[in-house]
Amino acid sequence: MQSREVRFQALLMSVMADVYRYAFWLCRDPHHAEELVQETYLRAWRSLDSLKDDKAAKTWLITILRREHARCFERNRPDISDVDPEVLAGHGGYDTSTEAFSLRRALAALPEEYAEPLLMQVIGGYTAEEIARLLELSPSAVNTRLFRARSKLREVLDGPDRDMPATVQADHELS
């Protein structure tokens, strides 16, 4: 039988990088992101027994993190205009291309209502139905937000979306 420590290490410590990324893009501040991740892991450790499905470890952590974010930072959310793109760039060891920099800046400027479903899907691995349940939205509203988020970000790289007929875009504007 696995000990608690082994289970924790195997399931949760291995996804810390993704959890940090989620936190970073959620609060857009590296220091707050680390605090959030630290609190998340402490809470996860205390309530590890409530994680029933090992495969859902990352989504479980992100659920805790979102709750923690709402609790700690809702009243003191940093203004997007205060985010320094240099800070964002300085925190990536990754892709340093101009394109990646533009994309990160666009991501940082994305309104949270669009950014969060995208983070939940891309980093968290949630399905649209799960996102809808967690954000208390209808599935079609989640789809609209995902559509708009990607369309906005693609515009940064490719200009106005020529792949998508205007009618589809208009549909999503109305949803």
Added chain:
Amino acid sequence: MNCLEFRRRFTIDPSGNGPEIAAHRQQCPACDRFAERMGEFEKRLRQAMAVDMPEGMAERIGRRLEAETPKLTEESLDRHLESAVRVDVPEGLAGRILLRHSFERQRRVRRRWYLSAALAAGLALAVGLSIFWPSPGSHGGLAHQVVAHIEEDTQALLSRAQVRDFALSATLATFGMYLEEDIGSVTYAGICEVGTTLGAHLVVAGESGPVTVIVLPYKPVQRARAFQADGYTGLLLPAHHGSVAVVAQHPQAVASTARRVSEALRWSL
């Protein structure tokens, strides 16, 4: 599925697939190219999101979790020690170690055997290594910190009076440790700080001079290493969740004290 629906669904979830999506891609070269572009965009989006964790964050979280953990269980101790024995043990070494322990004693104190075996295995490795490779190696930073601390804390080496058992026990108990057997005449026992980590600093009177033993319960090392620095010879050994440094000016004194410490040191769990 028509092109509009295909592109809408692909923009919402580029990882989405299914028979309808696959069928449309096969039928429609334009949508197939669109899907390829979306795949490329998604890759770039993931790369852009991939910010690195701040340096040391995992360790900071580990320390906070450790502080939350009241005690290790016997089960986790066994696991830890079993894995310690398995790691980096040369073929045949376990058998040679076993010869040093009666089977009866092993059955009686199973936990203790693992601990001794882990330390002894580390010791044997380090002594072996020291013949061929007496360098600080990958834990050179820690070795140098230990030596620097010994040189700074000159009072410890100069002390000649034997430390009372009570004072020695109190020093070790600070970190949940105790000695099950005598390790010789201890002439200094105190809490120290090596680099940024706390430890128990002992000096044992050896036949060829004082031997410093520094137990660093929160500073793990992956494997046993022998080192030489500034006229000192030392061993760094993995022990429990941390490490033990045994340092002296005479290599033989290091080996014999390390062996005695490895036999005697226990963690109360």
